[in-house]
């Protein structure tokens with residue numbers, strides 16, 4: 608479970624998040640929607656401890672992680688798949704996965720095998736350099752690299768970016784399945800709002816750093832007035 612309370616982030620004079628508050632329950636996907644610059648990436652980076660907020664609290668299962676070092680937040684069960692995926696091109700699939708497991712308390716062989724079972728194509732390509740992977744395979748690797756540390760919270764920043772519609776649909780099914788089988792708390796940042804709302808239980812819509820909607824995904828999807836905030840057209 609994640610609970611964000613009164614969270615504000617500034618970059619110099621830019622107010623990237625303004626008194627943001629919402630709750631993301633365990634075992635559910637919470638979509639985070641909003642136009643370019645709405646503050647979506649900043650929100651995920653602040654939860655991970657990469658950005659320090661000006662004010663506010665971020666509870667991960669009742670424990671406020673604000674002010675805690677990124678690696679300790681990761682140890683508390685937060686997995687982050689960054690914008691652009693962040694896999695290391697020069698390394699093989701397996702080497703990337705080993706990096707993901709580095710600071711985690713897991714048996715490496717078991718953990719690797721589990722990920723190869725979960726994502727069979729990664730098992731088949733374990734000795735290949737990442738530069739040879741397709742976009743969809745890279746996204747799977749990025750997720751596996753986060754999952755290998757056995758997180759309870761998974762932060763996904765635009766996982767469908769650059770993927771073909773069919774690959775995106777498959778990826779969304781994988782995320783939905785993962786959330787359910789692992790009882791994960793998933794925050795799914797997407798420009799592809801339609802795909803995200805299809806699998807999300809809840810949705811938070813950001814506009815210029817503020818929450819303009821927070822509720823059941825079906826209700827957000829049905830509210831036509833909200834679409835201007837996340838379908839790219841920003842009017843104010």
Ligand SMILES: Nc1ncnc2c1ncn2[C@@H]1O[C@H](COP(=O)(O)OP(=O)(O)OP(=O)(O)O)[C@@H](O)[C@H]1O
Pocket residue numbers: 618621622623641642643644645646647648649650798
């Ligand atoms: N490192 C930074 N320094 C200064 N301003 C920043 C920095 N990172 C983001 N911003 C600004 O903060 C605001 C929120 O940016 P953020 O990247 O969180 O938005 P986003 O919703 O992820 O956008 P996108 O859809 O383009 O990924 C924007 O106005 C952006 O220009």
Ligand SMILES: [Mg+2]
Pocket residue numbers: 647648649690
């Ligand atoms: Mg972003």
